[in-house]
Amino acid sequence: MVGTPPVDLAAFVEASPPGRRLWLRGAGRSLYPLLRSGDSVQVLRCGPEALSRGDVALVRVGRRLIAHVVVSTGPLVTASLLGKGDPAGVPLGRVTALRRGWWILPLPRLTRSSLFLGQRLASTLWSRPLARGVARRLRDFAFSGWSRPMRTRWLGRLEVRLLRAEDLDALLVFAGERLLVSSAFLRRQLLGRWAREGGAMGAAAGAFDAAGRMCGFAFLDSYREEGLALDGLWVRSLVVAPRARRMGVAHRLLGCLLEAARKQGERRIYADVDEDNVTSVRTFRRRGFRFASPELIRRVNAEWDASGGSKPLVALERIVDGHE
Numbered sequence: 004m005v006g007t008p009p010v011d012l013a014a015f016v017e018a019s020p021p022g023r024r025l026w027l028r029g030a031g032r033s034l035y036p037l038l039r040s041g042d043s044v045q046v047l048r049c050g051p052e053a054l055s056r057g058d059v060a061l062v063r064v065g066r067r068l069i070a071h072v073v074v075s076t077g078p079l080v081t082a083s084l085l086g087k088g089d090p091a092g093v094p095l096g097r098v099t100a101l102r103r104g105w106w107i108l109p110l111p112r113l114t115r116s117s118l119f120l121g122q123r124l125a126s127t128l129w130s131r132p133l134a135r136g137v138a139r140r141l142r143d144f145a146f147s148g149w150s151r152p153m154r155t156r157w158l159g160r161l162e163v164r165l166l167r168a169e170d171l172d173a174l175l176v177f178a179g180e181r182l183l184v185s186s187a188f189l190r191r192q193l194l195g196r197w198a199r200e201g202g203a204m205g206a207a208a209g210a211f212d213a214a215g216r217m218c219g220f221a222f223l224d225s226y227r228e229e230g231l232a233l234d235g236l237w238v239r240s241l242v243v244a245p246r247a248r249r250m251g252v253a254h255r256l257l258g259c260l261l262e263a264a265r266k267q268g269e270r271r272i273y274a275d276v277d278e279d280n281v282t283s284v285r286t287f288r289r290r291g292f293r294f295a296s297p298e299l300i301r302r303v304n305a306e307w308d309a310s311g312g313s314k315p316l317v318a319l320e321r322i323v324d325g326h327e
């Protein structure tokens with residue numbers, strides 16, 4: 004699952020006084036394309052009375068932070084760009100700017116009415132199965148077989164391997180664009196565990212194009228590192244950049260992690276995936292993963308629910324070669 008390690012960012016924001024401006028990462032990507040996984044938001048701490056329709060509000064739902072459009076103020080209801088409305092949450096402030104890399108997009112209050120109207124239009128369209136089907140088909144078409152030769156030429160030879168300490172910068176750039184995981188977490192894990200001299204614990208694998216840019220990533224680690232009470236090593240944050248999809252990158256990333264698990268003497272590894280993420284489930288199944296027991300699936304969902312996760316998950320497991 005592509006998730007945020009449950010670091011308590013929400014508590015940090017709530018402890019900040021009204022009027023304070025803060026930059027945060029990990030406020031979700033449901034305002035896509037306005038907000039992507041690795042983007043940061045600038046938040047002005049304020050109460051619900053300072054929010055109006057069309058503002059982007061930062062809201063705490065469980066332990067999760069989301070930045071969504073205010074669609075009604077009495078009572079306060081927020082929604083993603085394509086969604087109908089969120090479960091009730093605690094409003095923490097108003098988003099005043101977005102940052103992607105060096106690029107900062109201010110969100111002045113002048114944009115309120117266009118955001119409100121845009122949200123209404125997009126969510127009404129998205130509620131129609133036909134529109135959703137067309138959008139999916141267009142996306143699949145763009146990254147399917149016909150464009151593969153073009154993309155292959157553009158990317159050059161792809162190298163897929165375990166990450167080393169010197170890959171940190173490339174990893175942070177990729178994470179900034181595509182992952183919800185914090186840079187501090189990745190830095191700590193890469194230097195302290197995955198690429199540790201004299202014996203790694205867990206592992207991280209990356210795919211690089213001919214220019215050395217990272218275009219795919221996944222890591223294998225204990226969920227206890229992220230505060231969840233689940234045993235064993237889990238594949239986390241498996242993401243391939245759209246330009247490198249359907250070229251076998253995810254298959255090779257999982258192969259690297261399986262090999263690392265074998266060397267570390269693991270008998271079995273696990274993965275959890277959003278139940279409706281058919282592509283991802285297929286990717287794991289093609290690598291020999293099987294659905295885990297209903298009991299484990301129940302525990303994974305319970306752990307994520309307790310940390311503010313909202314989507315049903317499936318858990319998969321695979322015996323590591325040599326341990327059949």
Ligand SMILES: CC(C)(COP(=O)(O)OP(=O)(O)OC[C@H]1O[C@@H](n2cnc3c(N)ncnc32)[C@H](O)[C@@H]1OP(=O)(O)O)[C@@H](O)C(=O)NCCC(=O)NCCS
Binds near residue numbers: 244248
């Ligand atoms: C899920 C995801 C990681 C898969 O990555 P990927 O690199 O495209 O996966 P692969 O290339 O290994 O396999 C994808 C498909 O391409 C096909 N394929 C791979 N190489 C191919 C080739 N050279 N020629 C033809 N088909 C090929 C595979 O058979 C597979 O087909 P299938 O889906 O019908 O089974 C990617 O779609 C992604 O990043 N999604 C968004 C993030 C996400 O959902 N992550 C999972 C969270 S757990």
